[in-house]
Amino acid sequence: MKKLISSLLCLSFISAAYSQDPELQIQKLKVLESKDSTLLLQKTDTLKEHQPPKVKSDSAKIRIGRSTITIIDDGDNTTFKVPNLKKYDEDWDTEYHHKSSFQGHWSGLEFGVNGLMDKNQSLTLKGDLAALDLKQARSWNINLNFTQYSIGFGTDKIGLVTGMGLEFSNYHFSNPISLKMENGLTIVDSSYITGNFDVQKSKLSTTHLTIPLLLEFQIPTGERGHRIYISGGVVGGLRIGTHTKVIYENGGRKKDKNRDDFNLSTFRYGFTARIGYRGLKLFANYYPVALFEKDKGPEVYPFSIGLVLFDFND
Numbered sequence: 001m002k003k004l005i006s007s008l009l010c011l012s013f014i015s016a017a018y019s020q021d022p023e024l025q026i027q028k029l030k031v032l033e034s035k036d037s038t039l040l041l042q043k044t045d046t047l048k049e050h051q052p053p054k055v056k057s058d059s060a061k062i063r064i065g066r067s068t069i070t071i072i073d074d075g076d077n078t079t080f081k082v083p084n085l086k087k088y089d090e091d092w093d094t095e096y097h098h099k100s101s102f103q104g105h106w107s108g109l110e111f112g113v114n115g116l117m118d119k120n121q122s123l124t125l126k127g128d129l130a131a132l133d134l135k136q137a138r139s140w141n142i143n144l145n146f147t148q149y150s151i152g153f154g155t156d157k158i159g160l161v162t163g164m165g166l167e168f169s170n171y172h173f174s175n176p177i178s179l180k181m182e183n184g185l186t187i188v189d190s191s192y193i194t195g196n197f198d199v200q201k202s203k204l205s206t207t208h209l210t211i212p213l214l215l216e217f218q219i220p221t222g223e224r225g226h227r228i229y230i231s232g233g234v235v236g237g238l239r240i241g242t243h244t245k246v247i248y249e250n251g252g253r254k255k256d257k258n259r260d261d262f263n264l265s266t267f268r269y270g271f272t273a274r275i276g277y278r279g280l281k282l283f284a285n286y287y288p289v290a291l292f293e294k295d296k297g298p299e300v301y302p303f304s305i306g307l308v309l310f311d312f313n314d
């Protein structure tokens with residue numbers, strides 16, 4: 001009888017334990033028997049099923065300029081999604097920067113060569129002008145364009161460009177001559193020839209303050225940040241310095257330097273054309289105003305062509 005009672009009690013406790021969810025209760029029974037009675041001792045242990053809390057994924061977005069950094073936290077891992085920074089830099093430099101404003105091309109350091117033409121635009125000087133024939137390779141033209149202003153036409157591809165600059169021009173003569181003033185006129189000084197001097201160098205140097213007005217077009221290419229630019233316009237000039245220099249041998253090395261205006265035109269204007277792409281940038285200037293004042297010196301017209309060595313906008 002005692003064994004039957006014990007078995008029934010055990011079954012009832014086990015059934016109760018498995019009917020509870022999600023906690024699992026285990027009933028431990030201990031039977032103590034004596035001569036007169038049977039004592040049942042019950043001890044309950046509880047097993048609770050552990051269910052991890054459900055964590056929702058959180059995300060945050062940080063915007064820097066035109067790029068967005070996304071941070072995703074799903075409880076166990078944190079993920080950062082960062083855009084291609086190199087592409088961002090290229091986009092900023094090419095698209096956003098260009099869209100913001102028109103940027104022309106004037107300021108920089110230019111180097112080229114000078115030349116002289118007659119009234120028929122011929123490079124071959126004849127007759128009285130033949131004495132002014134130049135050593136082209138040594139007739140340097142240097143332009144220091146130190147300031148620039150760009151005015152766009154509502155787009156970053158077309159606009160006006162102006163500014164200021166200094167133009168230094170050297171005209172190295174092929175013949176052992178110089179220039180001099182006589183009766184208010186500028187004429188060729190042939191004294192170095194008649195004196196049989198060994199002339200090593202003879203040149204005319206001028207300095208002008210220049211102000212341009214250019215119309216510029218920019219053509220996008222397949223390369224980001226690089227465009228072909230084409231510009232043309234007029235350049236006004238104010239002469240601020242003139243001198244001649246002759247280096248010759250006469251019982252030793254000697255130098256004659258003469259500062260005068262030599263009847264050179266004080267004001268002048270010229271036409272300029274410019275084209276460039278990446279590191280290759282060219283310019284050409286032609287002045288329809290004669291180098292010397294009308295009827296006061298030889299009738300020659302200066303021009304220059306060359307390269308842009310340094311673009312101050314890059």
